[in-house]
Every structure is written in structure tokens, then in C-alpha cells.
Amino acid sequence: MQDHPADTHLQLYLDGELDTDAQRAIDAHIAACPPCRHKLFACQRMCQRVRRTVPTCAEFLSEGEFWGRLAASLPARRRSRWPLVPYMPPLLLSVPGTLWPGVIALLGFLRLLMGLGLLPSVGRLCTTRLIPLLAHPVLEQSLYSWAGWSGQEVVRFVLGGWTRMSVATQDTLILSIALFLFLALFFEVAILYIGWVVCWSGATPSYPNRR
Amino acid sequence: MDANPREEAERIQSAAQGNLGAFAELVQAHRMRVLRTAAGMLGSLDEAEDVAQDVFIKAWEHLPDYDPRGSFAGWLYRITVNTALDVLRKRRADVSLDELQLVSPKEDPEGIALRQDERQRVQAAIAGLPAAARAALILREYEQLSYKEIADVLDIPIGTVMSRLSYARRALGQSLALEQQEVEV
Numbered sequence: 001m002q003d004h005p006a007d008t009h010l011q012l013y014l015d016g017e018l019d020t021d022a023q024r025a026i027d028a029h030i031a032a033c034p035p036c037r038h039k040l041f042a043c044q045r046m047c048q049r050v051r052r053t054v055p056t057c058a059e060f061l062s063e064g065e066f067w068g069r070l071a072a073s074l075p076a077r078r079r080s081r082w083p084l085v086p087y088m089p090p091l092l093l094s095v096p097g098t099l100w101p102g103v104i105a106l107l108g109f110l111r112l113l114m115g116l117g118l119l120p121s122v123g124r125l126c127t128t129r130l131i132p133l134l135a136h137p138v139l140e141q142s143l144y145s146w147a148g149w150s151g152q153e154v155v156r157f158v159l160g161g162w163t164r165m166s167v168a169t170q171d172t173l174i175l176s177i178a179l180f181l182f183l184a185l186f187f188e189v190a191i192l193y194i195g196w197v198v199c200w201s202g203a204t205p206s207y208p209n210r211r
Numbered sequence: 212m213d214a215n216p217r218e219e220a221e222r223i224q225s226a227a228q229g230n231l232g233a234f235a236e237l238v239q240a241h242r243m244r245v246l247r248t249a250a251g252m253l254g255s256l257d258e259a260e261d262v263a264q265d266v267f268i269k270a271w272e273h274l275p276d277y278d279p280r281g282s283f284a285g286w287l288y289r290i291t292v293n294t295a296l297d298v299l300r301k302r303r304a305d306v307s308l309d310e311l312q313l314v315s316p317k318e319d320p321e322g323i324a325l326r327q328d329e330r331q332r333v334q335a336a337i338a339g340l341p342a343a344a345r346a347a348l349i350l351r352e353y354e355q356l357s358y359k360e361i362a363d364v365l366d367i368p369i370g371t372v373m374s375r376l377s378y379a380r381r382a383l384g385q386s387l388a389l390e391q392q393e394v395e396v
Contacts, residue, residue, distance in 0.1 A: 011377055015351065017358050046384050050337070050352045053330045055250045057243055061260055066242060067235055070267050074231075078272055 005029060010040055014047070096186045103182055107175045114171050123170025130162065131155055223283055227274040234274075238267055241284060244354060245291045251349035252295035252342075254334045262298055266290045281363070288354070288364040292346045299342055336386040344379035347372055 005013070005026055012018045013026045030037050060066070113119040135151040144151060162170065219240070225233035245266050250259035269290050270277075277286055337345060346365060350356045358376075362369045 007381075008373060008377055011373070011380065015358070015376075042384065043380060046380065046387060047352055049329070049333055049387070050348070050383070053251075053333045054247055054353050055256060055259075059256060060243075060246050063239060063242065066260070066263070067238060070238065070264055071231070071235075073264060073268055074271050075268070078229075078275065 004033065004036055007039075010036065010043065014040065014043055099182075103179065107179055111171055111175055115168065121167050121171055122174045123165075123167045126170065126174060127159075127162065130159065134158055219283060220279060223274065223277060223279065226271075227277065234271060237270075237283070241287050242267075244284060245287055247353050248288060248291045248349055249295050251337070251353045252292065252345060253298060254338050258298060262291065262294050265294050269294070282360075285360060285363050288350065288356075289366070292350075292364065296342055296346070332387065336383050339386055340379050340382055344375045344382070347375040348379040348383070351376055 009018070009022075009026065013023060016023075018026065030040060061069070110119065114121050134155045139154075140151045144154060165173070219237070222233040222237050226237055242263065245263045246259050249262040249266070250256055253259055253262065266287065270287060277283070337348065340348065343365075347361055350361045350364060356364065358369050358372045361372045365372070367375075
């Protein structure tokens with residue numbers, strides 16, 4: 001070897017991480033090159049100094065004492081863990097990913113059947129149920145009273161807009177709302193799951209038997 | 212890193228099912244590895260004992276999640292390094308190096324004096340290294356792990372292990388040489 005080996009090569013040589021040929025090449029170079037030999041020996045000496053500071057078994061608690069302390073600190077029961085946790089991220093991504101096209105196709109198919117008159121229109125069904133729903137006493141006493149509306153005003157306003165739409169638009173709107181709810185449900189589950197995992201993995205147990 | 216992989220695998224399986232005796236054998240087999248690594252990282256035997264306790268408690272709790280395809284010792288080293296890094300992060304900023312002694316009070320006074328002097332010098336130099344470089348150096352010099360094993364434990368590429376070790380040794384060499392000059396002056 002004519003050139004001096006790089007410092008990283010000397011380090012690899014020192015740590016026995018080179019292959020046999022490279023090791024031999026550096027052996028030969030070291031034998032013939034006093035500066036590299038000096039550098040290598042200096043590094044070796046420093047490593048030996050570090051290794052001499054390795055604490056021995058006698059400097060720590062005895063095995064019995066160590067185990068005694070540890071056994072007293074071990075929790076009686078391991079924290080239970082839902083077995084599907086490791087599979088949840090792929091499940092969360094794959095299940096909605098798989099369901100999405102199915103749900104969209106199903107809603108599109110339902111819309112087609114409604115358009116052909118083979119299924120009753122959801123828009124018409126909603127129109128008949130909208131008045132009792134909007135004028136429900138619970139809404140009157142909570143939301144409407146808080147906003148300062150009366151039930152009749154709300155019914156008049158919503159029905160005015162609703163009946164101005166064609167039945168086809170009403171059907172499409174209802175199915176779009178169903179799709180939106182499905183999506184919202186998925187996001188809610190995902191957010192709850194992420195929150196739970198963060199809390200679950202971030203929880204650090206207390207170890208009362210510390211010195 | 213493992214002496215008897217089959218026996219150890221059986222012990223791990225048994226301990227994962229709640230067998231405390233099997234876990235005690237695992238602790239016995241790996242206690243010194245954990246203690247040495249923690250002591251090297253923290254520069255304190257007392258703190259190393261505490262970290263080792265925490266490491267084995269975590270190991271006990273998470274044993275059912277342990278992937279038997281990897282090395283158990285490597286798994287413990289990873290928990291040890293991470294726990295020691297947590298301790299280093301939480302350690303008070305005003306802890307001086309004089310308080311950190313890698314010397315056991317159980318030794319005789321002469322031995323303490325001799326070892327304390329050399330150890331304190333080296334330990335002070337190691338304590339001056341960044342935590343990442345320190346972890347690589349301790350795993351290499353204290354535990355004699357190969358670059359591949361260190362890479363697995365620290366979850367970094369082998370090239371990074373090489374550069375961290377190179378940096379740690381260079382910095383340590385400079386620090387010790389500087390300190391030697393000061394002593395001579």
C-alpha cells in the first residue's frame with residue numbers, strides 16, 4: 001500500500017471490521033510506516049484506557065440484592081394490551097380504503113335505482129318525515145330556544161328550500177350526506193385511536209422501589 | 212450476542228407467559244451487560260443500578276411484544292441506551308462531573324484512589340461527548356459489539372456507527388491529551 005490509509009480505515013482495522021485482504025494490506029503498511037503505526041498505537045492505547053474503566057461485577061449490588069429489589073418492583077400484572085394494536089394502523093388505512101369504493105358504488109347504484117323508479121325516493125321519504133323531525137320538542141327547547149328561533153319558523157324556512165329542489169337533487173343530497181357521515185365516522189375512529197395509542201404508549205409506570 | 216439461543220428462547224417464551232423464575236435467569240444472564248452500558252453512558256454506578264432496574268421492569272412489561280427474530284441482548288441494549296438517554300435528558304444541569312463517580316464505595320481506599328483518578332479523567336472525557344457518540348463508544352469499547360450489532364441497537368446505518376465512533380475517539384483523544392498537558396504543566 002503506497003498511500004497512507006484513511007483514519008476511518010485505521011479505525012476499521014483496529015476494530016477488526018475489515019475483510020482479510022484489507023486487513024493484510026494495512027498490516028503490511030503499518031509494518032513499514034512509522035507515522036501510521038504511531039497513530040494506530042495511540043488510538044489503541046486510548047481504547048485500552050477506556051476499557052480499563054469498565055466497572056466490574058463486584059462494584060455493583062450483588063445478584064441477590066439486585067434481584068430482590070427488582071422482584072419487589074415488578075408489577076404484579078402486565079398492563080393488558082389489546083392484541084390487535086400492532087395491526088391497527090394498517091387496518092385503519094386498509095379497511096376504509098377498501099370500503100370507500102364499495103360505499104360510493106353502493107350509493108351510486110341506489111341513486112340509479114331511485115332515478116329509474118325501482119326504489120322509493122329517499123328525498124320524498126324525508127319530506128314526509130322532515131316536519132315532525134324539525135318541530136321536535138327537544139330541538140324547540142334546546143337549540144331553537146338558544147338561537148331565538150321558533151319551531152314553525154325553522155320548518156317554514158327549511159321546507160321552503162327543500163321543496164324548491166327537484167326530487168333527484170333531494171336524493172343526491174341525502175346520499176351525499178350519508179357518504180359524509182361515513183367519512184366523518186372513519187375520521188372520528190382514527191382520531192380516537194391515535195389519541196388512545198399516544199396516551200397508552202406515553203404512560204410511564206411509577207416504580208416505587210427506586211433507591 | 213447470545214450464548215445459548217435455544218435455551219434463551221425458551222426462557223424468553225416462558226417469561227413472556229409470566230414465569231418469574233425464567234425471567235430471573237434472563238436477568239442473571241444479562242444483568243452485567245445492562246449495568247456496564249448504563250454505567251458507561253451515565254458515569255455513575257448508583258444511577259446505573261437504577262437504570263438497570265428500570266430496564267428490566269420495562270423488559271418484563273414488554274416481553275410479550277419482544278420479536279424473537281432479533282437478539283434479546285440487542286433488545287436489552289436498546290432499552291438500556293434509551294433509558295440512559297432519558298436520564299441524561301432529565302439530569303439536572305448543575306450536576307458536576309465530581310459528583311459522577313464510576314467508583315464503588317465497596318473497594319479498599321487505595322484501590323479507590325488509584326482507580327478514581329484514572330476513571331475520573333476518562334469518564335470526564337466521555338461525559339463531554341454528545342450522547343449519540345457516547346452510546347456508540349460505550350457499546351463498542353465496553354461491550355465489544357460489532358458495528359452491525361451497534362447499528363441494530365441504535366437503529367442507525369453502519370456508516371453512521373463508523374462516523375460516530377470516529378468522532379468519539381477523535382474527541383476523546385483530544386480531550387485526554389489536553390488534560391494530560393494540563394497535568395504536566
